[in-house]
Amino acid sequence: MVEKKQAATSSDKRDAVYSEAAIRNNFGILEYSRTCQAAAGGIASGALGLTGTYGFLFYFVTVFLQAVFWEYKAGFKWQDFFAVRNLSISHSLVGGLLTYVLFWVFIYGIVYVY
């Protein structure tokens, strides 16, 4: 996986300058791993036969797990890589949810309905 690029260089302690290319690269990484997490979560959820609320709860569990992984990858210094603090949880939440539901329905259909 591509390493997150250090985006912020602070010439003084007051304001940090974020590098465009690095920010874009980091967002690409977030998007990529969010899609993978949603897909894997959906497949797991479908195979396990989770229905209804449990299914959605599982999605948010995977979101939280993914946030933990991202924070770890960023060395727990999120501000060095991203301008917005809550991105680790909220990045592309709905997009991921859609992908999760797709894989969930698909695998649930394959395993349990047929």
Next chain:
Amino acid sequence: MSERTPNISPIMTDLLLDPAIRTWVFIPIVVVTFFAGIVRHYVHLLLQTKKKGELVKLQDTHYLAKARLLRMNGGVLPRADFEMRKHFLTNEKEGYLQQKMQAPSNQANMMTDPSMMTEMLKGNMLNMIPMVVIGGWINWTFSGFVTTKVPFPLTLRFKPMLQRGVNLSSLNAAWVSSASWYFLNVFSLRSIYALVLGDDNAAGTTMDEQLAGVNPAVQQDPKQVFKAEWEALQISFHKFKL
């Protein structure tokens, strides 16, 4: 395609669907949607008109980049050099950024700009038409039976929408028809396109995203960008790192 009515069996499924549906409907819809998106992306690439860049615009971009780099890496220049470059860009009378800021705004009406209109129209058409065509075909071919069961409970209000061809009043709303499965695919495969085709793929954008992205960005862009860059340079001060 046989469907047995539910009885008092303890297994999870209440309807038993013919495995032929799985092979010939369920999976083909996913495959067709996915490849239609990929084809759409490549057609978009093929039909793109080559944009002839104007020299002035290119020059502007380069100067902007130079200003940005100056801000970021000014610490390695000696103070005099830094001030000289800053002066060139931001001076009241002859600074490059100042001149560009005062330049009359000729971005009067971007909507009537012909080249951009055709670009937008092409993009819209390219996205809408296949979706409508494939949706119609699926609705026509695979009608009259349920395709799959969604794992979450849905209220009865969704039934006429999701179970287009099936007229069983007692059927659980979780059983959906192929058309709704197709739409779920269309909306959810967008993030997968980003994975497969790289970041800026033509298969992923919808009409309103295109509209919103093109319009405000271009209209205010040049003057605002210069102004922002000018302000940023004004407030940056030189700290010698070497």
